[in-house]
Amino acid sequence: MDKLLFGDNQFFGVNHMSEEKARAQAMRFQDIRSVIEVLTSAYDEGIRTFMCTTHDRVAEVAEHVRLHPGRFPDYQFYPCMPYAHKYANAATEDGVMGALKKFAPEGNIFGAAFRGGMSIATKDIEGITRLLVDSEMKMFNGLKTPVVFLQNVVVDFLLGLGLKQTFRYFADYVKDRYGAEPGFITMNMPMLLDELESVGVENPIVCSNINKIGFRMCGGFDTYERALRERQFRAVAMSVFASGALPADEAISWIYQQPNIKSIVFGASSRSNIRHTKQLVDKYSALD
Amino acid sequence: MVRLAVIGLGKMGLSHVSMIRVHPNVNLVAVCDTSGFLLDILSKYTGMKTYSDFEEMLRTESLDAVLIATPSRFHESMVRLALDRGIHVFCEKPFSLDAKTSAELAALAESKSLIGQVGYHYRFVAAFQEMKRLLDLGAIGKVTHVLAEAYGPVVLRPSGSSWRSQAKEGGGCLYDYAAHPVNLLNWFFGEPMAVSGTVLNSIFSKDTDDEAYSTLRFAEGISAHLSVNWSDESYRKMSVKITATGTQGRIYADRQEIQVYLRNTAETLPSYNSGWTVNHTTELTQPVWFYVRGEEYSAQLDYFVRSIETRELNNVNSFTSAAQTDKVLSLMRDDANGLSSSMPALSPAKPARRFFFRR
Structure with a gap:
């Protein structure tokens, strides 16, 4: 994995600090060309991985990269699925079952199973997982997707419910069908590591908040530190600046004092910010 | 340990289950819903005990608390059944569809010194x-x-x-x-x-x-x-x-x-x-034991559990406060339906006079 992955929150109006800022960013990136421009700047600064939600608009970015293979010869996507709000809003409108039906590809046995009110066994969750993965992966057809992530809302929801077998189904399917490494995003990293181990997902790629002030590191700062020291997994750090609460230099120098950090995912909207972050990462990771 | 059951596995119910199941001071005894499909999945993959009949669950299980996340029109009867059995209740919002009923339920919980909390997160x-x-x-x-x-x-x-x-x-x-x-x-x-x-x-x-x-x-x-x-x-x-x-x-x-x-x-x-x-x-935000979709959802459940443990009846989201909202x-x-207006209904044919009369 590359040391730096480019995230997409800034493109889609996600900002954990301010709704105003989120909206300003949504306006700035209203035109997909602005998104592509920033991604191109990042690429030219040496960041070739886009870790992105399977948001409808990412399909347009994917299409652009597909059409310009010469401009982005080694470009790769780390899809993070699904875009959960689309399911949550649908669940309010149509209920949980209605939402599942709405997004499952048409004409499959899944819909039929619901219609018949069948209560089914083992194959079911595995089948649902496969169908939903396929439907989210469509937009990346023909592109490099060496790691495929399951989004934190889904991971943590399944983790809480105890549906940990789903992690295994997801991991196996992503490997078999897409030749990709499975990744998991979570706000509860220590607990997730235990559960992944218990279903035999070995040396997993796990992306979680890791920052100096412990923002959204559930299970506690010390438990995270211990996990980084003692557990076998590949850590991807997100929210390293704690949504802007930490100065960049301090945040990144701290990150590289932690063991086992394989990558940092970050978002930026300007070339100068991208370059600055890249320089800090090169500087502190060299000292690591 | 607080012995708790969740009723209603829609969007809110499932999300409550995912948080409360891993709460260190809670033993999630059972879940209840009318969807056989969801119950079968949970039972098959997690070993969770499931019921499709709320009253049967109350009769069978020994519970300290229930978390009710069914469609709103079921709230009243379910809250009442639980309170009658001396069980603490967390109920999703809106509390009930009738303000008088809400006030009655609040009084009932109070008379039995039971914790009542509504999910205004x-x-x-x-x-x-x-x-x-x-x-x-x-x-x-x-x-x-x-x-x-x-x-x-x-x-x-x-x-x-x-x-x-x-x-x-x-x-x-x-x-x-x-x-x-x-x-x-x-x-x-x-x-x-x-x-x-x-x-x-x-x-x-x-x-x-x-x-x-x-x-x-x-x-x-x-x-x-x-x-x-x-x-x-x-x-x-x-x-x-x-x-x-x-x-x-x-x-x-x-x-x-x-x-x-x-x-x-x-x-x-x-x-x-x-x-x-x-x-x-x-x-500003305090850390929580488990995060799914926002600290506030976890925090309100933790607060409910702590209120039960300490028997603190002065709840920030008490039934009484929710009755106010109802x-x-x-x-x-x-x-909106013109029911509370003391003014006589005016003929729509005379818009100018309507303005005059409303003064």
């Missing part, structure tokens, strides 16, 4: 908690006006097949969305003395409202405008925001931040300057 959002603290301290002097808003992209086309699209089942933007800002207004300023100018309008829904507007008047001359729309695609997800204006400043809060303008500094507020002070969720919602509905 915005009272657990750190920025709104800070707003409450500042208002209670009189930070912005005498409050004159409040703007309470909620927007989001729920119903964006004519469709919808769940109970949430049926007004009489407690669906619609009024009960689903407006309930939240109204509940915050109740928390900050108590019960309004009058509700007027209510508009409940459908945009896309056939059987219910998609937007709600109203004017609420509270004691001491405080007025509030409520502006709510759940058919607004320009919002990525639900956004609740409250702006309070007073003689000594202004406070704006949403889930991410609180922006405060104070005309003067106050000794009781050492961390606030005169002029602007902005605090973000990153600094009352405002029903006043709004009556007002």
